[in-house]
Amino acid sequence: MSIIYDRVALIGLGLIAGSMAWAMKRNGVAGTISGFAQSQASRDVTRDLGFCDIVCDSALDAVKDADLIVLAVPVGAIGAVMKDIAKGLKPGATVIDVGSVKRDVFNAVMPHLPSDVHFVGTHPMAGTEHSGPKSGFAELFDNRWCLIVPDKADPQVVARVEEYWHALGSMTDQMDIDHHDRVCAVVSHIPHLIAYTMVGVADDLRKVTDSEVIKYSAAGFRDFTRIAASDPTMWRDVFMTNKDATLEILGRFTEELFALQRAIRKGDGDHLFDYFTRTRAVRRGIIEAGQDTDAPNFGRSKT
Amino acid sequence: MSIIYDRVALIGLGLIAGSMAWAMKRNGVAGTISGFAQSQASRDVTRDLGFCDIVCDSALDAVKDADLIVLAVPVGAIGAVMKDIAKGLKPGATVIDVGSVKRDVFNAVMPHLPSDVHFVGTHPMAGTEHSGPKSGFAELFDNRWCLIVPDKADPQVVARVEEYWHALGSMTDQMDIDHHDRVCAVVSHIPHLIAYTMVGVADDLRKVTDSEVIKYSAAGFRDFTRIAASDPTMWRDVFMTNKDATLEILGRFTEELFALQRAIRKGDGDHLFDYFTRTRAVRRGIIEAGQDTDAPNFGRSKT
Numbered sequence: 001m002s003i004i005y006d007r008v009a010l011i012g013l014g015l016i017a018g019s020m021a022w023a024m025k026r027n028g029v030a031g032t033i034s035g036f037a038q039s040q041a042s043r044d045v046t047r048d049l050g051f052c053d054i055v056c057d058s059a060l061d062a063v064k065d066a067d068l069i070v071l072a073v074p075v076g077a078i079g080a081v082m083k084d085i086a087k088g089l090k091p092g093a094t095v096i097d098v099g100s101v102k103r104d105v106f107n108a109v110m111p112h113l114p115s116d117v118h119f120v121g122t123h124p125m126a127g128t129e130h131s132g133p134k135s136g137f138a139e140l141f142d143n144r145w146c147l148i149v150p151d152k153a154d155p156q157v158v159a160r161v162e163e164y165w166h167a168l169g170s171m172t173d174q175m176d177i178d179h180h181d182r183v184c185a186v187v188s189h190i191p192h193l194i195a196y197t198m199v200g201v202a203d204d205l206r207k208v209t210d211s212e213v214i215k216y217s218a219a220g221f222r223d224f225t226r227i228a229a230s231d232p233t234m235w236r237d238v239f240m241t242n243k244d245a246t247l248e249i250l251g252r253f254t255e256e257l258f259a260l261q262r263a264i265r266k267g268d269g270d271h272l273f274d275y276f277t278r279t280r281a282v283r284r285g286i287i288e289a290g291q292d293t294d295a296p297n298f299g300r301s302k303t
Numbered sequence: 304m305s306i307i308y309d310r311v312a313l314i315g316l317g318l319i320a321g322s323m324a325w326a327m328k329r330n331g332v333a334g335t336i337s338g339f340a341q342s343q344a345s346r347d348v349t350r351d352l353g354f355c356d357i358v359c360d361s362a363l364d365a366v367k368d369a370d371l372i373v374l375a376v377p378v379g380a381i382g383a384v385m386k387d388i389a390k391g392l393k394p395g396a397t398v399i400d401v402g403s404v405k406r407d408v409f410n411a412v413m414p415h416l417p418s419d420v421h422f423v424g425t426h427p428m429a430g431t432e433h434s435g436p437k438s439g440f441a442e443l444f445d446n447r448w449c450l451i452v453p454d455k456a457d458p459q460v461v462a463r464v465e466e467y468w469h470a471l472g473s474m475t476d477q478m479d480i481d482h483h484d485r486v487c488a489v490v491s492h493i494p495h496l497i498a499y500t501m502v503g504v505a506d507d508l509r510k511v512t513d514s515e516v517i518k519y520s521a522a523g524f525r526d527f528t529r530i531a532a533s534d535p536t537m538w539r540d541v542f543m544t545n546k547d548a549t550l551e552i553l554g555r556f557t558e559e560l561f562a563l564q565r566a567i568r569k570g571d572g573d574h575l576f577d578y579f580t581r582t583r584a585v586r587r588g589i590i591e592a593g594q595d596t597d598a599p600n601f602g603r604s605k606t
Contacts, residue, residue: 125521183519187505187515187516188519191501193563195523195526197556197559199582199585199586200559200578200581201493202489202490203581204555205555213489213490214585215592216448217490217589217592220490220530221489223498223527224494224526225585227523227526228579228585228586230579232576232580235579236572236576237572243568246567249504250564250567252508253500254557254560257557260499261553263542264546269379269539269543273535276499276539278503279502279506279528279531279532280532282502282506282516283432283528283531283532285517286517286525289514
C-alpha cells in the first residue's frame with residue numbers, strides 16, 4: 001500500500017493509538033509516526049515497544065510538521081489537548097479524534113482549531129477490555145466499522161481520512177454528529193453501563209456467595225464481565241459527555257425491564273414468551289449481516 | 304470408559320438431551336439410549352440423526368427398564384412428565400432433571416415419585432443459543448460445571464449420578480436447593496433477562512435507525528444478542544419458576560442502575576470511575592479461575 005500521510009502524530013498512546021501504529025507499519029500507511037502520552041511510564045513503554053518512530057516529551061513537539069494528528073485521549077481530555085497543540089499545527093494539516101461520542105468532541109475541539117487546519121470526527125468501533133500501550137495490535141481494526149463524522153469539513157479532506165481508515169483495515173460509514181451519539185448509545189454505551197451494573201451487583205453478592213459467581217460465570221454472566229472490564233476513564237468520559245442520549249435510552253430500557261419484572265411477578269408467561277421470541281430475530285439479523293459467528297459454544301474455544 | 308448406567312432414557316430431545324447422548328456415545332457411558340420427545344418432528348429428526356438407539360412414541364415406553372431417566376424438558380413441563388412416567392419406572396431406577404431452577408422442580412417431581420425410585424436434581428451449566436435435536440454436540444459439557452442438588456437422596460445414588468456427569472466431561476459441585484436458585488439468578492437468570500431487555504429496546508429503535516443497530520453491533524451490543532437468542536420456552540419457565548430469587552436480584556440491579564443513572568444526570572464522574580474500576584477486579588477473578596480467555600478481541604476469530 002502507498003503512504004497516505006507523510007507524518008502522523010499520535011496524541012495519547014493507549015489501545016487505539018498503539019493498534020493504529022502497528023496497523024500503519026503493517027501496511028506502510030505513514031512515512032513517520034510520532035507519539036506523545038501524558039504519562040512518563042506510557043512514553044517509556046512505547047519507546048521499548050517501538051511502534052512510534054519518535055516519542056516526544058510534549059504534545060507540541062509531537063505534532064510538529066505532522067500531516068495527520070490523531071487525538072487518542074479520553075474524550076474528557078480532548079479540549080485541553082487541542083488547546084495545547086493548536087499553535088504548533090502545520091497549515092493544511094488534518095486533526096481527527098477516535099472518541100466514542102461526537103457532539104461533545106466537536107464542542108471541545110472547534111473553539112481551538114486554527115482556521116487553516118481541518119477536523120474530522122472518527123470513531124473506530126473496535127476495542128478489547130485491555131488498555132495502555134502494550135494492549136495494541138495491528139489487527140484490531142480489520143473488517144470493523146469506523147464511523148466518520150465530517151460535519152462541515154472539506155470533502156477532499158474527509159475522503160483522505162476515509163482512505164486512511166481503509167488502509168488500517170476498517171470499513172467506513174458517514175454519520176451526522178447527533179445521530180452518531182444516539183446510535184452509539186444503543187449499540188455500545190448502554191450495553192456497557194448495564195454490564196457494569198450487573199457485575200457490580202454480583203460483586204456485592206460475592207461477599208455472600210464466596211467465589212461461586214466467578215466459578216459459574218459461564219452461564220451468561222461471563223459475557224457481562226468481559227464488557228465491564230473496559231477502561232474506567234474512557235467509559236466515565238463517555239457517560240459524562242453523551243448524557244442526553246444515554247439517559248434517553250436508559251429510560252426506555254428501565255421501562256421495558258419493569259414491564260418484564262411485572263410479568264414475572266404476575267406470572268404472565270405469555271408476555272415473557274412473546275418478548276423472548278421477538279429478540280431472537282435480532283440475533284438472526286446479526287448473523288446474516290456477518291457481524292458474528294453462528295458456531296456452537298458462541299464460537300469460543302473450550303476452556 | 305466403562306458403562307455407568309445400562310439403560311438411559313432421555314425425555315425431551317433438545318440441545319441438552321442431544322448433547323448428553325452424543326457425549327454418552329463418545330465415552331461409552333450407557334449400554335442403550337432410548338428417547339422420547341413430545342413433538343413428532345423432533346422424534347423424526349432424532350431417528351435420522353441416530354443419537355438414540357431407540358426413539359419411542361410415548362414417554363412411558365421410553366422409560367421402560369431404564370436405570371437412569373433424564374427429564375430434559377422445560378421446567379414448566381416436568382410435573383406433567385413425571386406424573387406420566389411414574390407408573391412405568393423400574394424399582395431402584397434414578398431420575399434426574401437438567402433444569403435451571405430447583406425448588407420448583409422438586410415441588411413438581413416429588414409428589415409423583417414412587418417410593419422405590421430415586422431423584423437427584425442436576426443442572427449442567429452449559430448451553431448455546433440454539434435449540435432442538437439438531438443443536439446437540441458431544442463437547443457441550445466438557446470442562447463445564449454441573450451442579451448437583453441431592454436434597455435427601457441416597458448418597459450412593461448421588462455418587463453414581465456425579466460419576467455419570469464426570470463421564471460426560473463435566474465437573475460437579477453439590478448445592479442446596481434454595482442456594483442453587485439464588486446463585487443461578489445472579490450468574491445466569493438476571494443476565495439473560497437484562498440481555499433480552501436490551502435487545503428488545505434496540506429492536507424498537509431499529510424502526511428508527513434502520514439496520515444500524517445490527518451493522519454496528521460489535522461495539523458491545525453483540526454479546527447481548529447472543530444471550531438473548533436462547534430458547535424462549537426454557538427462559539419463560541425459568542422466570543415463572545424462580546420468581547422470588549429473580550425478583551430479589553432484579554431489585555438490587557435496578558437500585559444500582561438508578562444510582563449510576565443519577566451520577567450521569569448529576570455529572571458525578573468520580574462515582575462512575577470508582578464503580579467501573581471495581582468491576583474490573585471481577586473480570587480478573589474469572590480469568591484467574593480459568594473460566595474464560597484473556598486473548599485480544601475477546602478470543603473470537605475475526606469476522
